[in-house]
Amino acid sequence: MKISPLQKARAAYAPKLPVALRNTAKVKVIAGEPTTAVSDVEKIKELFPTTFGSPVLTFEQKADACTCACGCDAPAINVGVILSGGQAPGGHNVIAGLFDGIKSINKNSKLYGFLKGPDGLVKNEVMELTSDIIDAYRNTGGFDMIGSGRTKLETEEQFEKGYQHCKALGISALVIIGGDDSNTNACLLAEYYKGKNIPIQVVGCPKTIDGDLKNEWIETSFGFDTACRVYSELIGNIGRDANSAKKYWHFIKLMGRSASHIALECGLQTQANITIISEEVEEKKMTLDEVVTYMANIVAARSAAGNNFGVALIPEGLIEFIPEIKVLIAELNDLLAKEADAFGKLTDAEAKIEFVKARLASETGKVFASLPTGIQAQLCNDRDPHGNVQVSLIETEKMLAEMVKSKLKTIDGYKGKFAAQVHFFGYEGRCAAPSNFDADYCYSLGYNAAALIGAGVTGYMSSVRNMTKSSDEWIAGGIPITMMMNMERRHGHDKPVIKKALVRLDGAPFKYFASVREKWAVETSYVYPGPIQYFGPSEVCDLVTETLTLEKA
Numbered sequence: 001m002k003i004s005p006l007q008k009a010r011a012a013y014a015p016k017l018p019v020a021l022r023n024t025a026k027v028k029v030i031a032g033e034p035t036t037a038v039s040d041v042e043k044i045k046e047l048f049p050t051t052f053g054s055p056v057l058t059f060e061q062k063a064d065a066c067t068c069a070c071g072c073d074a075p076a077i078n079v080g081v082i083l084s085g086g087q088a089p090g091g092h093n094v095i096a097g098l099f100d101g102i103k104s105i106n107k108n109s110k111l112y113g114f115l116k117g118p119d120g121l122v123k124n125e126v127m128e129l130t131s132d133i134i135d136a137y138r139n140t141g142g143f144d145m146i147g148s149g150r151t152k153l154e155t156e157e158q159f160e161k162g163y164q165h166c167k168a169l170g171i172s173a174l175v176i177i178g179g180d181d182s183n184t185n186a187c188l189l190a191e192y193y194k195g196k197n198i199p200i201q202v203v204g205c206p207k208t209i210d211g212d213l214k215n216e217w218i219e220t221s222f223g224f225d226t227a228c229r230v231y232s233e234l235i236g237n238i239g240r241d242a243n244s245a246k247k248y249w250h251f252i253k254l255m256g257r258s259a260s261h262i263a264l265e266c267g268l269q270t271q272a273n274i275t276i277i278s279e280e281v282e283e284k285k286m287t288l289d290e291v292v293t294y295m296a297n298i299v300a301a302r303s304a305a306g307n308n309f310g311v312a313l314i315p316e317g318l319i320e321f322i323p324e325i326k327v328l329i330a331e332l333n334d335l336l337a338k339e340a341d342a343f344g345k346l347t348d349a350e351a352k353i354e355f356v357k358a359r360l361a362s363e364t365g366k367v368f369a370s371l372p373t374g375i376q377a378q379l380c381n382d383r384d385p386h387g388n389v390q391v392s393l394i395e396t397e398k399m400l401a402e403m404v405k406s407k408l409k410t411i412d413g414y415k416g417k418f419a420a421q422v423h424f425f426g427y428e429g430r431c432a433a434p435s436n437f438d439a440d441y442c443y444s445l446g447y448n449a450a451a452l453i454g455a456g457v458t459g460y461m462s463s464v465r466n467m468t469k470s471s472d473e474w475i476a477g478g479i480p481i482t483m484m485m486n487m488e489r490r491h492g493h494d495k496p497v498i499k500k501a502l503v504r505l506d507g508a509p510f511k512y513f514a515s516v517r518e519k520w521a522v523e524t525s526y527v528y529p530g531p532i533q534y535f536g537p538s539e540v541c542d543l544v545t546e547t548l549t550l551e552k553a
């Protein structure tokens with residue numbers, strides 16, 4: 001198979017490891033105090049009777065290694081690994097780290113990859129991951145080694161099937177690489193197996209480009225760093241083009257299903273003129289018109305200074321955070337579910353829009369009427385199998401560009417020219433070759449997951465922290481997943497879930513951004529981050545996100 005010169009050279013990169021994991025035979029486990037949950041403690045305790053309260057674990061190196069023939073008398077272990085959810089740069093390195101980690105425990109250990117996500121476990125689609133396979137994927141982007149999927153592991157039937165399939169292969173531990181929901185389900189699986197004395201450990205690894213799986217113990221989810229660098233490179237290039245031609249406003253929607261971490265990080269890296277943060281819009285209860293007015297005023301102010309160009313960053317999840325649109329979407333979901341038959345008979349967009357207009361309540365009807373026709377049609381059309389509007393398919397960037405254009409006509413004294421270009425950056429960043437940060441972090445998370453398996457624990461998430469410091473100071477260990485949980489209302493039921501980390505308006509990254517955004521809006525102070533550097537001096541290769549740097553400052 002032909003590979004690019006970069007891929008070939010990058011395969012030789014040796015990711016860094018925390019000191020505690022550098023000699024497996026010397027790993028010492030330090031257990032902290034019993035833990036609790038984020039909130040709803042009694043309920044979480046009741047739902048996770050055997051895994052609740054486990055201590056935080058930290059690995060250290062003891063002075064002496066064991067002296068047996070293989071360097072360690074730990075038995076060989078067979079481990080299964082699953083990639084769950086959307087792709088994120090570094091997934092292959094988690095698997096490579098896990099492979100090297102279990103081999104360092106005992107060279108006869110085996111790693112099995114369940115194919116196409118959690119479905120592979122349920123349907124027994126699996127392959128052994130040999131060193132040849134692992135070596136071909138070291139430091140590469142993508143999840144194509146074993147594939148991924150969005151099936152949720154949540155029913156007893158799935159858990160039992162998974163058990164039978166693991167038993168047949170002698171698998172005694174599963175590593176689930178996923179976001180908040182997948183790790184919540186990893187914990188349910190751990191609880192089920194432990195509660196039934198089924199000898200299968202379950203360990204999670206924090207993945208998602210969205211950056212919304214983080215807390216005191218999980219500093220960041222992997223993939224966020226690389227994805228943001230790819231988007232920021234492109235935004236920087238666009239900023240430079242805008243500043244060269246001086247004739248376009250670029251409206252750029254950035255992936256991130258609900259949280260705005262990606263938009264904030266890219267705004268910080270590139271100093272774009274406008275960065276909308278959904279969490280702020282919700283907090284201030286801004287209407288769509290207020291968001292549009294805010295943007296149009298910046299366009300007008302720049303125009304008054306002779307700058308009829310700019311760059312605006314829009315988080316993918318924005319539409320769901322605007323309170324009035326949230327209400328509209330909820331009403332639309334109900335309406336179209338109730339009137340599914342009559343609505344289903346309509347074929348053209350115009351008829352669908354009229355159908356909806358005639359039935360919406362008066363306030364929501366006004367909001368609907370204020371939207372551009374294309375967006376009205378998208379709100380009527382794009383529904384997922386659960387009957388919900390698929391917000392990621394709504395072209396918010398286009399909607400805002402159109403609405404800003406109209407709004408400018410109402411601004412006193414505005415005489416500028418407004419021409420917009422729209423973009424959506426999402427999939428471009430999800431499978432990029434991992435930056436040094438993600439390559440190191442992911443390899444360490446996988447190696448650390450092996451150490452957690454070696455320590456015999458279950459229901460833990462692999463944690464490597466202190467990542468803004470040199471690898472000699474990274475702290476490796478395990479965090480009980482129940483510790484990150486609270487109860488939330490999902491699809492009409494109260495469920496235990498890992499608390500999703502939205503952008504905190506009292507957090508250092510947002511506060512810094514808020515202190516400089518007015519200047520960035522009016523002045524043209526773009527930063528051009530350029531492409532991720534894989535070779536060269538540490539100051540360009542070993543960067544840490546602005547978000548993490550500000551959070552740890």
Ligand code: FBP
Pocket residue numbers: 084085086087088179207208209210255256257316392430
């Ligand atoms: P995960 O939360 O599974 O990591 O996925 C994140 C994400 O990339 C979002 O940013 C985006 O909204 C969504 O996946 C897109 O999903 P799909 O790949 O199914 O189109």
